[in-house]
Each structure stands twice: as structure tokens, then as C-alpha cells.
Amino acid sequence: MTALAVARLPETSIRWRLVLWLSVFGAFALAACLGAPLVGTTRIDLVQAFSRAVPFADNVDAQIFFIARLPRALAAALVGAALASAGVVLQALLRNPLATPFTLGVSAGAALGSMLAISLGLHVSVWGVSAVTAASFAGSLFAVGIVYALARTHQRRFSTNVLLLAGVTLNSFFSAVILFVQYIANPAEALRTVRWLMGNLDVAGYLPIVASLPLFAAAFLAFAWQPRALNLLSLDEDAAAARGINVVRSQQLAFFSASLATGAAVSLGGPIGFVGIVVPHLVRLLVGADHRVVLPSAALFGAAFLVVCDLVARVLLAPLELPVGIITAVIGGPFFLWLLIRQKC
Amino acid sequence: MSELLQADSVTYVHGLGRRRGRPLPEGLPGGGLPGVHGVSLRADRGGIVGILGPNGSGKTTLLRLLGGLLRPASGQVLIEGRRVGALPRRELAARLAFVPQETHLAFDYSVLEVALMGRYPHLGPFELEGPRDLAIAREALDATGTAHLSSRVFATLSGGEKQRVVIASALAQRAGILLLDEPTASLDLGYQLDIANLLARLNRERGLTMVVATHDLNFAAGLCRSLVLIREGRVLADGPVAETLSAGSIRALYGVEAEVRAHERLGHVTVVPLARSAAPAPSARPLP
């Protein structure tokens, strides 16, 4: 604990803290990504998995490693990193530590898109991207567009109140539409849609990951530019503007990059809850408030967290697979409550 | 003395921000729209200008126009003779710092981190603060008497401490001009005095130029060299404190009868409000 306290101390230079925490969380993430494919319900022979002697098409060990486990871990890492950093960015943008990547209705839009694709029985997949994935991403863009239009018409700067209100309203509106779609869908499909809402990272291949990679890359690139602006924006908009920050542009960048990351994450793994709030808070507890440390730390820790949660989801009740969203909720719910109680004290 | 910062007949109307460059609608009732209308102001190097006016009179708007945070619909703001809008944001930040009215931080930044934020305009896109920045921030905390708080969480400070830390952050920016929006609004009497003394000292020792928007007439009278009185977005009077602050101007500004007299021990005029004026406050019109 004393080591942690030292690492939090502002006297410790930012450079040192950055190096320290990025190595800690980077090691976490790396260990999770490398370790997760080694763990599973089936005992596999790694020599056999990497052997060229057996053609890949017939190599069960290789397929378990390279199809069932590795892409899953990669997808979990991407989705976890995206949701955690989107959470950090939106919390700073809205100046509300209780905001989540789903606060602004992005996930509800994505959910509606995927509901429609499932209910319409769209089995088409192009380039390894299923219609469900594509539709959910389209749905998230739709939601982002509406929220942006609403928050924009009010004034040039984002009004965080309008943003929050628009997001909350859109969330409940989309939820109602989702219920309606589920009601008129046939029961088997309604069941599939409910299952989708619990999240799933069993991508069984690399194409879905590769297809969403440009979206994640664009979002993370945009994140890299923001930490300083986020620090100043959480101080005061005018003070930020007086320190060389283009407030309107920074807010737009934060809003769109967080939405993009959320949309890409939800379309790849479903609306996996709690990652976007638990991880940022845990990271802030450890590293302090400076977004230059918080944002990359949250991305790395979010990746590690979801990889581990997904590992638990696939081995805990094997051969049953638990929806990963249940695992994150079981860990995240109590943590969140503890956070609220702690805040009250 | 040369004027460092000046506003020439600036107009800005809220809600019409995007009409920039186009003529304002004719026939608007005077001050019917929130904003400022044809306001001029001069701050000399090393001077302290107070902006006085009732709620909603346009004090904050004027301050934001001066800081380049808003662009005037007409008129111009000059800093060292250059148009504020023409200066790159970072160059502007090196000349001018802004102290907001109240600062609430949603996250647990430390006091030193808040002070270091003043160094951001001087860093490259991905540059981190170095030892020199740290030294400047510490010196700024020292100057505001908050060095002992440096590892405290900002959110846990008292109102007066917060305000001093925010001023330290502005000092760390190493700008020649400080724009302060109601620096004492939420502070108790003791902290009000602290802040007034702090600002006077910074002005004396560092030659900082300040423009202060405030409600507090006695605070302004003690601190400022000159005042600009605005009501409904228009200038009622401006000039040296002793000349502008009078029973008549206060009646015109606030609709309040007040006793204004020179205080011997303080060495400046003081204002004691007595009662609401019997007659309704006259509409905004320059005093004769």
C-alpha cells in the first residue's frame, strides 16, 4: 500500500508515474492475453497445436488454441480496452464519475440494430462480419447521430445536461422499441436477442476482429490526443479555453471517439456492462486523476479485466458457457455499490 | 503606461453567436437581449480594472470577450495591439490567464496537479511537465500560500483554499494578464480579505495586469485602480475608482441608495448600502 501511495503522490513526476503504471497494467494485459489461450476446459497439447505435421484443418489442438481461444482473448482485450477508455472519456466529458459508455444511448442503438437483424433472420455475413454485427454498429451510429443533433441544437458547446438527458431519453426510448421488436418477434428469435444482450466474445476466427480493427484504431488514436484536454475540461471550460484548448472541438472529439469505441465494442462483443465504469474507477483509485495516466492505464487494465472475465465465463460452469456480461455484472455490481457508499462517506 | 488589453466598442449577443459578421437585428430594446452592446474598456500594464454591475448585466460575457473565449459580433479586443481573435490559442494563453468563478472537480486531482495544469499551454502536444514546470508550479503555490497543500486532493479544500490554488494555476501559466470572474463570490469574509490581499500583492510584486468582474463594491474599491460600470450590457460609467463610485452611480447601477465615503484607515472609498431606491432604476443610459 505504501508503494501505491508513493506512486500516487503528485510529487512523483508524471513521467515516472506514467512509466510505472503503464508497465504494471501493460504486464497485466500481456499476461492475460498470453495466458488466457493456455487455459480452458480442454487439455490441449501445445506442441501439437503449433505442429506443422498435422494439417490445420484436422488439428483439434491447433483449432482450439487458434480459433476457440486466441481470437476470443484478442476480442475481449479490444472490447475491454475500448469500453474502459470510452468510460474514462465520457466521465470526463460529462464531468460525471457515474457515466458509462452506455449512458449516451450508443449501446441501446446498437442493441436495437442487432435485435432487428436477429428478428429479421439475417444470416448473411460479408467478410466474416455477420449482419448482426453490422446492424448493431449501424444502430450505434444512428443513436450517436441523434444524441449529437440534440446536444448541438442547444448551443455550440455541448451542454452536458442536454447530453445526459438526450442519452437517458434515447436509452429508454430504444429499450421500449427493443421490447416491442422482441414482442412481435417469434419466441426463438426473441430468446436469441435476449442472449445477445448478455454479451459474447466467442468470435471463432479473426475476420470479425480484423474488420472492426480500423474502428478501434481510429478511436484509440483519437483518445491519444485527449488526456490533457480532458484534464482541463474537468477543471473548467473557460479555464480550458484560456489555456489553448478548443473546447468545442475537444468535446466533439471526446464524444465521437468514445461513441466510436463503444459502437465498435458493442457490435463485436455485445453490450457488456460494468467494464466501462468499474475499470476507470479502480484505475483512478490507484493512479490518481490525471487523464494522461488514467486513460492508457484504463485501456490496458480494461483489456486484462475483460480477458479474465471471459476466461471465467467459459470455464466456470463448463461445458456450459456463461454469458460474459453476467460475470462482469457480478463483479461490477457490488463494486459499484461499494463505490457509491464510499462516496457518501 | 501603455494599454495592454483593450476592448473597442464590442458587442456580443447571446443566442446570436452565429450571426457573427452580420448586422444585428434593428430596433432591439436597449439591453433586451443578454450580452454586451458597444462596450469599451482599457487595462493598462500593471493596472487593475474592476467590472461592476448587477446580475445578468454582462460582466462575465465581457470578461470572456476579453479572454478571447467569445468572438465579438462587432468591435474588437486588442492585446498588446494585436487582435485577440488573430492570436493562436497558445500564444494567447501565454499572455492571458482566466480564473473561473468557482471550480468543482469531478475527479480527485491533487493541488499540485491543478497548479501544473497552468503549464499545459507551454508544452508540446505529447510533452510532459519537466523539472522546470514543476518548479514554476511550486513557486506559484508558494506565492498563493498553498504550498503546504500541494499533495492534498483539491476537492477536499475549503472555498478560499480552492480559489488560491486556482489562482496559483493561473500564475503558473506565467501570463501577464489575469482575468478573474467573481473571485470572492462564494467566500466568507476572511477568505475575501485573503484573496484581496493576495491579488494586490501579486499586482504589486509581479506587475500583473488584472481585470476583475465582481459584485463586491468594497472589494473592488480596495483593489482596483479603475472601474467599468455596466448595466444591461451597456457602460454606465468608467474611470478611476474615486470618480466612478458614487451614490448616484450605485443608484443607477443597482437601484440602491448607498452611502459612499472615503475611509481614512483603508485609504479608499467604501460603500454602505442603505435601502432600495424609491424610484425604479433608470434604464441603461450613460450618465451625464
Added chain:
Amino acid sequence: MAAHQAEVLAGIRDPGFGIRAAVRKRASLAGCRLLVGTSLLAATALVVTAQQVPQRIISIVPSVTEMLFAMGAGSRVVAVSSYDHFPPEVERLARIGALLDPDVERILALRPDLVVTYGSQADLTTQLQRAGIATYAYRHGTLADIGATMRELGARIGLDSAGSLAADRLDRQLEAVRERVRGLRRPRAMLVIGREPGSLRAVQVSGGYGFLHDLIECAGGANVFADVKRESLDVTTETILARAPEVIIELHYSNRPAEAVVAAEGEPWHSLSAVPAIRDGRVVLLYGGELVVPGPRVARTASLFANALHPEARHPLPESPTGDGTSGKPSRATSRGTPLSPEKCYFFGSATR
């Protein structure tokens, strides 16, 4: 939960049921006051006759509807659920909602003397009992429970021998399927009852309990998830690779779509080429809502499964029981005595590529 899912899966072919039910509800509201009055009168009368043989039966469970028709009680059925489509006679009958949205007013207005409810519909059962209407609570169970239910239901409605007869006929048909595959090697089989369209995510399979599992075993397969005593479970691709089924039967509840769509629906399986079923081209996509209705037609499903598991011993399908014989018109989905045709079944896998 699993039983509930199976029930939900049981009535699949009517995407518009919700809207229609809602419209009906609104229409019936107008006359509801009058109806409540009359049904209360009717209820007092019914208490007296409750012990007598039910003449006006309402079935909210499609599989029980089929059983009633199979034992010759079709003419006594006055209303069915919104999912019911078999036998064709039910299309003429009144609809009273389904598992989640039963229309109590409408049920009362039809003056039934027996209502077959699903076991989980406690509220409905209480309401009906308060109105003095007899109920028969049904739950999906094992394959053996289907015959047992027909016997019990037959006794309940005074058709003891007809119920036994229908049950015996089902037993004979299932026995015939067992006979066909007797002595043959039992391939390791996986029965997929759902997954996310266009991917292998959230693959839901039959566990080692329930009529679907029993049907696999009956049709000469060895369910790779026989050890999991649940009706259904979600499995990962890793589990599928590890359990290495030799045959994968995947149920789809629509009518068979165009060839290209079928191919698209089976496409995601290709990524797991090390699974024997996929390597050997033994992924079988079956289409039809009746596949998950645990009624008299399960014999036909058993035969379909047997054909999928043992193509070497393919066999024409057994006669489908068609209600109480009042209609000889075969249903769209299950023509009488149709042999296994490409329309019902699609063999899929790398071997067909």
C-alpha cells in the same frame, strides 16, 4: 427456465402473433363488462358439471392441442393458443393468446369446461379456478412423458381408450425408429437448437434431459452432452471442438428457405473444420417449427434424426397422425408419408464444398 425455453421454442411460426393478440385484446375490451357478467353466471353452472366429461376444451399449449386431436377429441377443442398451427383444423378456431399473454376475458367468454395451461402459468390457473373452471397443467418433459400425458389426458376427458391408443401408436412408431437403428454404431451427435445468426456465438444445444435428447438417443445417436442434465445449454466453440461430434443436427424453425440462404446459414460451421461432423460433411440443417413440439409428431422428428444420424439406413417417414380424422388434408409442413426429401433436410459440411 429450460422448460420455459422449450415452451417458447414450441410455437415458432407466427411472427405476427403479438400484434394480433394486442388488437384482439382491445376489441374484446368493449364487451368485457357484459362478458364478465355472463361468465360469472356460467361459472356457477360449470361447478356442477366440472366432474362431468369436458366438452369445451381450450388448449394454450400447441403440443397438447396436437395430442387432443390425435386422440379424437379435436371436435371438443374450442380455442387454441396463438402459436397453434397443427393440425390444419386449428386455423378455424378461436385464439386466446399464449404462454406470456393469455387473454383471460376471452377464455372466460368461450365458456370452457377444461383449460389446458402450461405449468408455469400460475396466475392464469388461479384466475380460472376462481371462476370455477377446471384446468389441466402441463409441462414439457421427456419423450416418455408425451405418451404418459396422452394417457392421462385421455382419462381426464373420458377418452381413456383413445388416449391409450394414441399413446400406443406413438410408442410403436418410436419403437420402429429404434428398430431401424438397432445394432448400428451410434455416432456422437450434437443437437443445436439455436445460435446467433451468422456466427458460432452462443450456440445453444440440447443437454442430456428432455424429449429432444431422448429423440437423439431414440434415433440411434449418442448425445455428446448427455452428461449435462439440462434441457439446453450454451456451449463455446472450444467445447464443440473438444466434444468432437460426428453429426451435428441444427434445428431451424422456419420453413426451408432458398438454397442460397440455407448455405449462408450453415456457413459459419466451416471455421471448425477439425470437428468430425464438419470435416465429414455431416452438419444437417432441419427446418420446421414442429421439430420442437413434443406432441404426437415427434415420431416423425425421430425418423428425421435417424435419417440424419444413419444415412446408410434411410427410411421413409412414418405416417403423421392427423388429428381426429375429420380432415384428411395434409399440413403444409408435414405431408403424410413424405420420404426424407431435400426440402426438409440439408447436408452440409466441407465434403459438400
